Amino acid sequence: MTGQRIAVLGGGFGGVAAARVLxxxxxTSHSVMLIDRRRRTYLCGSLPWLIVGDREADKVSRSLGALAQRGVQYVQAEVEGIRLAEGRIHTSAGIQTFDYLVVATGAEYDWAAVPGSAEAHSFYNIETARRLRDALRRFRSGRIVIAVAGLPYKCxxxxxEAAxxxxxxxxxxGTRRDIAIDVFTPxxxxxGVAGPEATNSIRTTLAQRGIGLHPAETISQADVSSRKAKFQSGRVEGFDLLVTVPVHRSAAQVREANLTNQSGWVPVNGVTLATQHPNVYAVGDATIVxxxxxxxxxxxxxxASTGGEVAARNIAAAIGVGDGAAFAGEGYCFVDQGHGKASMITGRFLQAGQxxxxxAPPSLRWHRKKLQFEADWRRWRI
Ligand SMILES: Cc1cc2nc3c(=O)[nH]c(=O)nc-3n(C[C@H](O)[C@H](O)[C@H](O)COP(=O)(O)OP(=O)(O)OC[C@H]3O[C@@H](n4cnc5c(N)ncnc54)[C@H](O)[C@@H]3O)c2cc1C
Structure with a gap:
């Protein structure tokens, strides 16, 4: 088969991996196009460092324009409509057509789900992380409440880690004794997703560091003027600085294209990452597996990264190149604990049973690996 047009929506981990592997x-008889509203993307894993002043924004970002050097056509545009039956994407830069599609639009944040939370702080994107960094720089005493507003959430x-x-x-x-830090989570x-060993380790470390933990508590309302947060349980908590992890949902255009199911996310075949629509794949945060x-x-x-590669290999196989690939659901994640140490969680998440x-307990080694990951990402090695 020649002359196939492949469109990738989203230039995060999933979209970039898919486009590069394709x-x-x-x-070159086939075209690979990646569409993202942003030219510059940020490594979210470095945002917890940014909020405490350990990173500058330009050190944790890269430009999607560099994809052109890798033979990928990059279009900076807002995806406004996904017309699956017509093989068309309506964007702010015109209409693009496709034969194969990879949906990698990630998750968007629904600030309205917790009234008042938009006026509080967060660190779940570069804009909120920068604002929080400035607030933490000025913060001398009082109570910081970190509240997760809903499940699932990224990372x-x-x-x-932020706490x-x-x-x-x-x-x-020298201000720690005048500052209380409390984490509330639904x-x-x-x-819990990483199993009892990880749960116990986080619990113990939080206790050792004097950080309050309040499980099974979902924030429902925030009032920054009276400095009060309401929880679904009826509990009301005071704060001097509120940081929320916002409610996540799939991108509006993905929902409007009827790609999602009752979970609100895009269901995919857990092995091939194909959606139920012919020639349409979805990867990363946009999906539910x-x-x-x-x-x-x-x-x-x-x-998202390994998913992007799997979808790319399966599209190539459908076009007649290679044997395709299966998504294994294997991965790792570093949890930086400060003082130059990080722990590492490794897992095979899709195996039978649990x-x-x-x-791996906190050590300098995993902290260094996390630094290496950041450097590799910036240099386009990932
Ligand atoms: C604070 C924080 C720390 C994290 N730490 C880690 C970590 O240590 N390890 C780890 O593995 N993961 C971590 N993550 C999670 C990780 O960042 C995400 O899981 C990952 O980015 C998902 O990749 P994705 O490609 O699915 O989506 P994204 O990276 O979110 O990319 C989606 C892209 O689609 C674009 N887009 C969406 N809608 C449209 C539209 N309508 N038009 C045009 N463009 C659109 C967006 O601009 C975006 O660039 C962290 C996340 C956060 C917030």
């Missing part, structure tokens, strides 16, 4: 596998360890790094930053500034236990225990696979860059997850 370009490597297919000859389950991130709120705890550990805040603890370290305030300790080194999960019955922290990091069920683990054997019935819970959804966590939303993480590592799964996910097989191991936790």
């Amino acid at each position: 370009r490597k596998l297919l000859d 389950p360890p991130a709120p705890f 550990f790094l805040m603890d370290e930053a305030f300790s080194s500034r 999960e019955p236990a922290p990091l 069920q683990m054997a225990n019935g819970r959804p696979l966590p939303k993480a860059g590592v799964f 996910p097989d997850v191991t936790l």
Whole structure:
């Protein structure tokens, strides 16, 4: 088959991996186009470092314009409509046609789901992370409440990592004893998705560092003027600085194209990552992949990346190149704990029964690996 047009929607971990692998596998009679509203993308895994002043924004970003050097046509545009039956994408830069499609639009944030949360702080994108960094720089005393507003959310360890790094930053500034840090999460236990070993480790470290943990609590309303947060349980908590992990949902255009199911996410074949629509694949945070225990696979860059590669290989195979690939649901994640140490969670999440997850205790080695990952990402090695 020659002259196929492949469109990739989204230039995050999943979309970039898909576009790069497709370009490597297919000859130039086929076109590979990636559409994203943003030219510059940010490594979210580095945002917890940014909020405590350990990173500048330009050190954790890269330009999607560099894809052109890799033979991928990059279009900076808003995807406004996905017309699956017609093979068309309506964008702010005109209409694009496709023979194969990879949906990698990630998750968007629904700030309205928790009234008042848009006026509070967050660190789940570069804009909110920068604002939080400025607020934390000025913060001298009082109570910081970190509240997860809903499940699922990206990178389950991130709120705890943020708390550990805040603890370290305030300790080194000499203000820690005047600052309380509390984490509220809807999960019955922290990091439940990674199993009991990870849960116990996070619990113990939070306690050792004097960070309050409040599981099974979902924030429902925030009032920054009276500094009060309401929870679904009826509990009301005071704060001096509120940081929320917003409610996540799939992109509006993906929902409007009827790609999602009742979960609100795009269901895919857990092996091929094909959707129920012919020639349409979806990867990363936009999707729902069920683990054997019935819970959804966590939303993480590592799964988006490997998913992008699998979808690309399966599209290439459909065009007549290679044998395709199966999504394994294997991945790792570093949890930086401050003081130059990180722990590492490694798992086979799609195996029968429960996910097989191991936790390597905090060490300098995993912190260095996390730094290496960041450097590789910036240099386009990932
Ligand atoms: C604070 C934080 C820390 C994290 N730490 C880690 C970590 O340590 N390890 C890890 O594995 N993961 C981590 N993650 C999760 C990881 O960042 C995500 O899982 C990953 O980015 C998902 O990749 P994706 O390609 O599915 O989506 P995204 O990376 O979100 O990319 C989606 C892209 O689609 C574009 N887009 C969406 N809609 C449209 C539209 N309508 N028009 C045009 N463009 C559109 C967006 O601009 C975006 O660039 C972290 C996340 C956060 C927020």
